[in-house]
Amino acid sequence: MTLEDAVTTREETSAPARVGLVLVSHSARIAEGVAELVRELGGEEVPVEAAGGLPDGGLGTSSELIEQAVRAADRGAGVVVLADLGSAVLTVKLLLDGEDDAGDPPVLSATAMLADAPLVEGAVSAAVAAASGADARTVLAAAEEARDYRKL
Amino acid sequence: MDTAFFVDWITRVAASVEANKVRLTELDAAIGDGDHGTNLDRGFASVIRVLDTAAPRTPGTVLSLTGTTLISKVGGAAGPLYGSAFRRAGNALSDAPDVDLAGLSGALDAALAAIRKLGAARDGDKTMVDALAPAVAALSDAAASDTPLLKALDATVAAAESGALATIPMQASKGRASYLGPRSIGHQDPGAASTVLILRALRDTARAAAASGDE
Numbered sequence: 030m031t032l033e034d035a036v037t038t039r040e041e042t043s044a045p046a047r048v049g050l051v052l053v054s055h056s057a058r059i060a061e062g063v064a065e066l067v068r069e070l071g072g073e074e075v076p077v078e079a080a081g082g083l084p085d086g087g088l089g090t091s092s093e094l095i096e097q098a099v100r101a102a103d104r105g106a107g108v109v110v111l112a113d114l115g116s117a118v119l120t121v122k123l124l125l126d127g128e129d130d131a132g133d134p135p136v137l138s139a140t141a142m143l144a145d146a147p148l149v150e151g152a153v154s155a156a157v158a159a160a161s162g163a164d165a166r167t168v169l170a171a172a173e174e175a176r177d178y179r180k181l
Numbered sequence: 182m183d184t185a186f187f188v189d190w191i192t193r194v195a196a197s198v199e200a201n202k203v204r205l206t207e208l209d210a211a212i213g214d215g216d217h218g219t220n221l222d223r224g225f226a227s228v229i230r231v232l233d234t235a236a237p238r239t240p241g242t243v244l245s246l247t248g249t250t251l252i253s254k255v256g257g258a259a260g261p262l263y264g265s266a267f268r269r270a271g272n273a274l275s276d277a278p279d280v281d282l283a284g285l286s287g288a289l290d291a292a293l294a295a296i297r298k299l300g301a302a303r304d305g306d307k308t309m310v311d312a313l314a315p316a317v318a319a320l321s322d323a324a325a326s327d328t329p330l331l332k333a334l335d336a337t338v339a340a341a342e343s344g345a346l347a348t349i350p351m352q353a354s355k356g357r358a359s360y361l362g363p364r365s366i367g368h369q370d371p372g373a374a375s376t377v378l379i380l381r382a383l384r385d386t387a388r389a390a391a392a393s394g395d396e
Contacts, residue, residue: 089220089256115357116258119299123252123261126299 048159048168049076049102051141052152053095053112053121057082063111063152071156076102090116092124099124099137107140107165109155109172113148140165144172151175182280186390187243188232193382195225201378208371212358216257217371224255224263240280244271244288258300258356259372262309263379265299266292282333286317286324293317300355307351307358307365309372316341316380331391334384341380345373 050067054060060081068077078098083089095110102108110125112118124137142165144151151172158171198205198221205218228250237243248268251260273291274280280288293313302308319340323333346369353365356372 083256087256088214089216090260091256092253092260116256116260119258119261120252123265123299 045162046104046106047071047075047162048106048155048165049078049099049104049108050152050155050159050168051078051080051095051098051102051108051110052148053090053098053110053117054079054081054148055088055090055113055115055117057086059113059148063149066149067152067156070153071160075156075159076104077156078102090120092120095121095124096137099141103140107142107168109159109165109168110141110143111146111148111151111155111172112143118143142169144169146172146175150178154178182240182285182387182390183278184238184240184243186386187240187280188237189389190383190386191225191228191232191243191247193386194379195229197378197382198222198225198375201374205371205375208369208374211368212353212361212365213371214257214357217259217375220255220257221259221263221375224251224260227254239274239276239278241271241274241276244268244274247271259309259375262296262300262372263375265295269295282320282324282328282330286320289313289317289320302355305351306355307348307353307370307373308355309370309376311348311351311370312341312344312373312376312380315344316376330387331384334380334387338377338380338384341373341377345369345377348373 052060052063058081060079064077064079071077078101080094080098083091084094099108099110110121112121121143125141125143144155154175155168155172158168202218202222205221206215209215209217228247231246231250232243235246237246244267248264248271251267252264270288270292273288274284277284296310296313300308302310304311304314316337320333320337323336348370349368350366352363353359353361358365
């Protein structure tokens, strides 16, 4: 048994696994910054992974970083993905949908879902829901409610 | 059109994207984030390395490998869009060792469907769809009337070129350019411009194949 397995097993015996969050941005610093913010709200039990920018640190979207992040955030209760703009959204959609006409399975776990929500507000809302032990659909709905948060 | 034809096509696309990298990036800098040329060049350079190593045996595999590599290497919106388009086109060709005009038309139709589905762009949104959709329609018409390959591809390229030029007066409603609202008017969409390059490379491949067949 690896250390990671041991940790997962211990968590499963003490409390049900929390829904994981993956934050996808064109910028590694935006994704990391949002991750830092929501880790504070979600506590240590909510897995939060950042997938920002390209592997070389430049601006852009990396399907490889997103795949790694979703796998790391998946503790068995599902993963909610939040993305910022354009290619971040398109890449997540493609990885989640698979090539259905061709019969290929989606690259990512069937339990991962993209939230139709703004990145920062959606992630905060989702983290609070995930920390409460809500299931993936509820966490997704919480993220999407953030679209309606008014500031004035 | 056999496997070598399709490898030649993709090789010509890579060369054309490299040669037009600055122009594509300038078009994108005007209304987007200025990385379209660099991103596509990085993606197609990776595709060439993958095709060299993998030595695909069917036209469908050439296109599928191209798509998969673009998805993982481009880093911009063109990655998932062109990536899923090439993959879907490759899947449409199945394991046929040789592709006729009708098969090519079906593959490009599948590519267009993939882009429409993922990007949710409609005609007139100032995207690559505005170049690809009329091109696919022209190719489909040519295939239905048994037009010779070179003539069919000339019509395809001409339709893509007019489609790309028609994006200049459009206001963008998809992609980064849509944030500019009316200020996106007056610039050609970079995705439409790169679609033209891809289709011109296809026509040039057919011309080169015909020329070498004549010798």
